[in-house]
Structures are given as structure tokens and as C-alpha cells.
Amino acid sequence: MADPTNSELAAILDELGDLYELDGAIVHRVVAYRNAAKAVREAPVSVARLVRDGRVTELPGIGATLEEKLATYLATGAVPALERLRTAHPAGVVAMTKLPGIGPRRARRLHDELGIDTLDALRAACESGRVRGLAGFGERAEARILAGLDAEDERPRSVRVTLPAALDVAERIVAGLRREPAVARAEIAGSARRGVDAVKDVDVVVASEDPGAVVAAFAALDVIAATEASGDGGARGLAHTGLPVDLRIVAPEAFGNLLQHLTGSKEHNVRLREMAVRRGLHVSEHGILDDATGETTLCADEPEVYARLGLAYVPAELREDRGELDAGFAAPALVELADLRGDLHCHTVASDGRGTIEEMAVAARELGREYLAITDHSASHGFGNEVSPEALVRHMAAVRAADERVEGIRLLAGSEVNILPDGSLDYDDDLLAQLDWVVASVHSSLRMESEPMTARLLRAVRHPLVDAIGHPTGRLIGRRRPSAVDVEALIDAAAQTGTFLEINGAPDRRDLDDVHARSAAARGVRLVIVSDAHRPATLVNQRWAVLSARRAWLGPADVANTLGWEALEPARPRHRVG
DNA sequence: GCCGTTTTCGGCCCGACTGTTTTCAGTCG
Missing domain, CATH: 1.10.150.110 (DNA polymerase beta, N-terminal domain-like)
Structure with a gap:
């Protein structure tokens, strides 16, 4: 058993x-x-x-x-x-x-x-x-x-929206409020600031001496459909997208206290306050009360809150009570979007994408990427536009030709190969061996039992020509549960073979998730952050995977595509000995 | 039920809101 x-x-x-x-x-x-x-x-x-x-x-x-x-x-x-x-x-x-x-x-x-x-x-x-x-x-x-x-x-499930939709609203609100003279500062707080997978509302914190003017400006924003419960402390609004928005207003001298409080998480704040109590300090959104003196310290900036408690500053993405308040914690240097030198998963019109090879290449170059793997779907995708083995040979040639034409970015001929129910792949090895980058993914029979699903993925991990496993659990945030794959076993196998695991940046995937990505890195698995873009405009989706990676405490060294291609190419599993 | 610059027992975060309440328990974030 x-x-x-x-x-x-x-x-x-x-x-x-x-x-x-x-x-x-x-x-x-x-x-x-x-x-x-x-x-x-x-x-x-x-x-x-x-x-x-x-x-x-x-x-x-x-x-x-x-x-x-x-x-x-x-x-x-x-x-x-x-x-x-x-x-x-x-x-x-x-x-x-x-x-x-x-x-x-x-x-x-x-x-x-x-x-x-x-x-x-x-x-x-x-x-x-x-x-x-x-x-x-x-x-x-x-x-x-x-x-x-x-x-x-x-609604069997609670109403939640994926992070990009929430941040789009939140960023428009903050930008709009910052144009108001009465607004000294405005920041996104809550779970959206922490970069979680999905949120149920958006929190915005404003520093101002004139709350009435701020509430009026908030109600007048074009993204806000309606407001209620307005007062000097703030207002509750509803965005046109249906997302509830909580606006909180505070005097500038206590802005840091309120921002820290509302950013959470609840678990982080509970632990923070427990630690403060041991020092005779009581933390709330209104300030830090010192038992000994009876005085309350206000913090205009968030880092002051942590400093007053004798703690290292904690980046918002890490505030989940996962060890970030332990003794000796010092914030790691977290990976940033700008650290990524390449993207290793995208689609073109050859399969189900909406951009040509060249359009994708130009867009990736404009984002500062040095290389881009074109990884169209393989021969048994089942959604039309399949790439037969013969078509793949022509497609490879097209990618290499485009690579010659487009300056300033290296194009890699790749494929997103299906992992069939028995764990085999739907191209022959001699074809796979000609590709620069092979990502293997499950797209069918997602509801298999745990043991066969795990065996299926392990077989793909152990295939010497598979460079990376794509969206390893197959979850769709809010719509589809992860498959029954034993992720721990998958991580152990990938650690042995040197196979890369994706953190896929499609907004409703973010797969691996933060918890599994941290676990993988801790066991020496190498991760790649990819966009899975299906059109030029969605190459920016690497941003969401970066947020997952940061929540997983990953630094640039944990993410393989912070390397240039000349360093990454020889590190592919097919070159590993033993 | 856990845990320890309060260490093997006695604590365990903080405040707002709600509805039903004559002083507050329960719920929520």
C-alpha cells in the first residue's frame, strides 16, 4: 500500500x-x-x-x-x-x-x-x-x-479570481489614486501583494490627511462601479469586473503599520505578534504598544515595523509563516523577472498559438530575452493543428531559418511532447534527438489514479531526451484539481535524472506551485520559469511564474534559465553521465 | 495540543463588526 x-x-x-x-x-x-x-x-x-x-x-x-x-x-x-x-x-x-x-x-x-x-x-x-x-x-x-x-x-467554490485579473484592477486603482493631490501614498496590500494564486478581493492602503477627498476620488475611478460603507477609515467598492475592493486610509505617520497589517497573511501576523509579545510589544494596525513604557510607536514605512520588533524585513511574497520569522532569518535574494535570460516554452501558429515564429521572437527580444524555445504541441494533441513528425521536421527548419533572419535573439527548435497514458512520448527518439529543447507534458487522461499517473510521469522524467516536465500537475486554478501524481516522487526522480521541472507562468496554471517548487529546489531539482505563451502578448506571463518562484524562496541560482543558453545547453539531462 | 531568554506548567495575537444585547459572545480577517 x-x-x-x-x-x-x-x-x-x-x-x-x-x-x-x-x-x-x-x-x-x-x-x-x-x-x-x-x-x-x-x-x-x-x-x-x-x-x-x-x-x-x-x-x-x-x-x-x-x-x-x-x-x-x-x-x-x-x-x-x-x-x-x-x-x-x-x-x-x-x-x-x-x-x-x-x-x-x-x-x-x-x-x-x-x-x-x-x-x-x-x-x-x-x-x-x-x-x-x-x-x-x-x-x-x-x-x-x-x-x-x-x-x-x-457557487460550489468560493468566488476567486486569478492574480493577474486582480492585479490589473488593483494597479489601475493605485495609479489613479496617486494622481490625487490628497493622496500622499498608495499601495496594494493583501493577498494580491503577496502574489498568491487567486484572490477574493483587493486591498488598497492610502496615506492621506484628507480621507474625504480620497474616498471621493476612489468612487470616481473608472474601474470602480459602486462604493458603499464610505467613511474616514476608507470605503468598500466593487470593480466593474465584479471584484470587491477594500480601500483603507490612514495618516501618513502610521502608513507602515496599516500596510503591514493588511498585507498579511493572517498566519504571518499571528506569528509576528506572538514573537512581539515575548519582547513586551503588542502589534496592531494602529501601532506597536510597548508594555514597559505604555507608549505606542507609529511607523511611516513598513520596514520600520520589522526593525522595531528586532526582525529582518520580510518580502511580502514570503509572509506565510513558512519560516520567515524564525531566528536567524535573513531575506534571501529572490529571483526577479529581469534575471531571466530566456524562455523555454511557447507556441506558434504551427499548433494552437496565434503568432508566427518571427512575431514571437521579436516580442521576446523586446522583453530582453536572449533565447526562446519554440515548443509547439506534438502529434496527438487532439485539439487540431497537430504537428506530425513530417511537419516537425519542416518546423525545425523554419525555426532555424528564422533564427538566421531575426537578429538579437537565439531561437531554439523545441517541442511540447505529449506524455501518453503509458508514459511513452508521441515522437520517436531520433526525431526528439534533433531538437534543442524537449518539454514533455500530460494533456490527456488527467484523471488517472495516483500510482499509474505517477508511473507515467516518472517514465517521462527518466527519458534521456526529455529536458523538462511541463506544468507537472496539470491543475487549472479554480477550475481543475491537480492530477493525482505523487509530486514528491516526481521531485525525487527529477533530482536523480537532472530533468528540469517547469514553473509554468500561464495565469491559471502556475504549475509547479510555490510549495512544491520550494520542495523541489530544496532537494536539488533545477527549475525553469516559462511563459507557455500562445501569442506574443502573453510572453509576459513569465511574471506570474516568477511570483510563484519568489513565494518558493527561490533565488536566481535555483532557476536554470537565468543562465545563458551556452551554459544551459550542456546542462541538459541528455549530457549527464550515469 | 504545543512549547520554552516566562522550559515541564501556564500561557497561547489583535481589533472590528454584528446582532442581539442590557454588558457581550460569536464571528471574521
């Missing part, structure tokens, strides 16, 4: 946390389970293996009790406490706690006092007016629950 994945073990801990919360455990115990779940989910190695090696308590937040529970799960496939709690608290009650305005206490009372144990029963109780009879609930509560249930029915 295969080991359970980290995400499977994390899900068990999260469920235990939810159930203990319903069971009335003190909040700190619940938080302990959730912290442990986070540590397991983000662990760079197999947690199941750590458990078997007796090393799992090395993870932050895992102690003897949770080690025991995890070991029991590995040995028996079950956790007795979990089974008992599941019996005591029906799944429907847990689901109720996910509705807005319903937490564990209220869910528990709905169950205990009205016998409600499903979402359907909750709806019926609200519609018949039985909920308002409960102390602490009123008509407003009933209406809110019904609204929450309706929203649940309409």
Missing part, C-alpha cells in the same frame, strides 16, 4: 480540528491541529516517512500526541478519536460552520436544540421560522443563513 500523501494527512488533522472545535475544545487545541495541518501540507518531504523514521516531531507544531495519531493512522488506516468525533458530530453540522455567520458554537446549538444535522434541514428550519426562536438568533440571522445557503448552491 502506498504511503498517504502529505495533503491526505493534513486533511485528517484539519478535520480533527473542525470536529474538536464542534466538540467544545478550547480554541488553542483547535489552533494546534490547524497549525499542524499547515505544517504537514507544506512539508518538503514525505510526512509519512518522517513518521516511520520517528522524526515527525521535527515539524513545527507536531508533538508527541499528534505523532501518535499519525502513526496510528499509518498502521491501521484510521484514527480512533476521529471515528468517535465523526459519530458525535454529523458531517452536515461541520458543513454549517462553513456558512458565513455560523461558527462552531451556533452550529452546535442548531444541532443540539433543533436537531438540525444537514444543510437541507437548516434551510427548512429557517424557512419555517424555527431558528429565530433560539436565543441569540433573530430574523436577521435566519435571512443571512438562507442567503448563505443560496450562495452555496449557486
